[in-house]
Amino acid sequence: MYLFGRKLTRGRFEDGGVLYSYEQFSFQLRRIKVEKQFKYMPHIRTEIIAVNPVHPEPTAIERAAKLLRDGEVVVFPTETVYGLGAAAFQTAALERIFVAKGRPFNDPLIVHIAGEHELELLTTAIPEHAQRLAQVFWPGPLTLILPRGPRVPSLVTAGLETVAIRMPRHPVALALIRALGSPVAAPSANRFMHVSPTTAQHALADLAGRVPLILDGGPCQIGVESTVLDLCSEVPTILRPGGISLEALRSVLPHVQLPIQHKVPGRGEDVQAKKAPGQLLTHYAPTIPLLLFDGTDEAMRASMLAEMQRRSAQGERVGVLVADADVPVFQGTGSIIQTLGNAADPAEVAAALFAGLRALEEARVQVILCRNFGDRGLGLAIRDRLLKAAGGKIFGQD
Numbered sequence: 567m568y569l570f571g572r573k574l575t576r577g578r579f580e581d582g583g584v585l586y587s588y589e590q591f592s593f594q595l596r597r598i599k600v601e602k603q604f605k606y607m608p609h610i611r612t613e614i615i616a617v618n619p620v621h622p623e624p625t626a627i628e629r630a631a632k633l634l635r636d637g638e639v640v641v642f643p644t645e646t647v648y649g650l651g652a653a654a655f656q657t658a659a660l661e662r663i664f665v666a667k668g669r670p671f672n673d674p675l676i677v678h679i680a681g682e683h684e685l686e687l688l689t690t691a692i693p694e695h696a697q698r699l700a701q702v703f704w705p706g707p708l709t710l711i712l713p714r715g716p717r718v719p720s721l722v723t724a725g726l727e728t729v730a731i732r733m734p735r736h737p738v739a740l741a742l743i744r745a746l747g748s749p750v751a752a753p754s755a756n757r758f759m760h761v762s763p764t765t766a767q768h769a770l771a772d773l774a775g776r777v778p779l780i781l782d783g784g785p786c787q788i789g790v791e792s793t794v795l796d797l798c799s800e801v802p803t804i805l806r807p808g809g810i811s812l813e814a815l816r817s818v819l820p821h822v823q824l825p826i827q828h829k830v831p832g833r834g835e836d837v838q839a840k841k842a843p844g845q846l847l848t849h850y851a852p853t854i855p856l857l858l859f860d861g862t863d864e865a866m867r868a869s870m871l872a873e874m875q876r877r878s879a880q881g882e883r884v885g886v887l888v889a890d891a892d893v894p895v896f897q898g899t900g901s902i903i904q905t906l907g908n909a910a911d912p913a914e915v916a917a918a919l920f921a922g923l924r925a926l927e928e929a930r931v932q933v934i935l936c937r938n939f940g941d942r943g944l945g946l947a948i949r950d951r952l953l954k955a956a957g958g959k960i961f962g963q964d
């Protein structure tokens with residue numbers, strides 16, 4: 567076994583990870599460096615600039631693009647959630663993303679493009695069905711997993727041989743990528759393990775003092791992240807349900823399949839973990855426990871109310887995450903009520919979901935009781951995020 571410039575065939579790192587190559591080793595070294603930087607990151611001034619979400623002001627966009635060119639990171643709105651962007655081909659800039667978020671290196675980033683010509687920079691093959699999907703859903707909330715091109719830094723892909731690519735449809739995001747003149751790698755602009763930000767204020771709450779600039783384009787329209795679709799597996803597979811529904815995808819590719827759903831850590835999660843290292847079950851965990859309820863409206867309300875009263879009696883401060891129609895059930899019970907709108911309209915619920923979770927956090931509740939919103943359309947993405955926040959458990963099931 568050789569190190570430093572020589573081939574390292576196989577070894578073991580102190581945290582138990584197995585090393586297969588020299589690249590993996592330098593990857594681990596960089597990870598340690600980033601973890602240190604996260605801890606001791608000097609406080610920087612965070613500026614917020616309001617931008618018109620439909621016709622972004624060129625001066626604001628140019629400011630942000632210059633920062634990206636200079637190797638800095640910038641928070642910008644997309645139609646799904648706010649992103650924390652860096653120039654995709656600048657390794658030092660990419661490191662700053664991980665430092666600012668406290669994100670582990672084994673969680674790959676999505677590369678954002680503004681035109682299909684940029685695909686050639688990023689991937690070696692654009693299969694026919696990728697082109698069809700791009701034609702229908704781009705620009706929009708669909709991320710395609712394609713074979714990684716040789717120029718894509720391993721920090722972007724977490725060492726995988728695939729790369730995640732999406733063309734956002736938010737005018738501010740598109741203007742920024744165009745002004746930079748090359749692709750922008752961006753995860754959601756939240757601290758690692760926190761819910762994604764759907765307003766500039768959410769991003770500020772998580773990243774103040776850690777990023778130089780936030781472009782404030784108002785609340786995000788969709789409110790859940792993009793759908794991540796793996797086109798490198800035998801059957802196109804959804805790795806993360808999101809802003810483009812399963813139904814919509816199947817109207818173009820009828821054989822799209824769902825992921826192996828919501829496995830409990832330690833019980834055979836390996837298949838999913840290898841394919842999508844970032845899809846940790848607790849990825850969207852709010853800082854407080856969340857209990858997800860299921861059943862008919864009546865049954866769900868009754869068991870939520872009973873659980874709420876039981877916990878209140880023990881002196882717990884309970885938050886309930888519900889739909890408009892549930893509100894009367896909880897009014898006057900002493901619970902903190904957060905409604906996500908009309909349960910029959912998943913798009914409305916999705917747009918309100920992350921802000922609702924954050925509002926309950928801010929209200930300092932000790933537990934969140936949450937109703938089920940179904941799984942049709944964007945409901946699948948909502949359910950995925952809620953299940954993750956609930957640690958994969960549904961209340962009432964074992």
Ligand code: TXA
Pocket residue numbers: 644646647648649650673674675676707709711723726728729730734752753754755790791792793794805806841842843844845
């Ligand atoms: O809507 C969105 O997708 C937002 C906005 C900013 O575009 N971005 C976002 O990024 O949600 P992030 O980093 O929070 O989530 C990206 C997800 C991660 O769960 C990651 O594991 C997965 O995409 N991913 C990235 N590259 C991948 C790859 N090569 N193979 C499998 N999964 C990948």
Ligand code: MG
Pocket residue numbers: 753754762
């Ligand atoms: Mg994220």
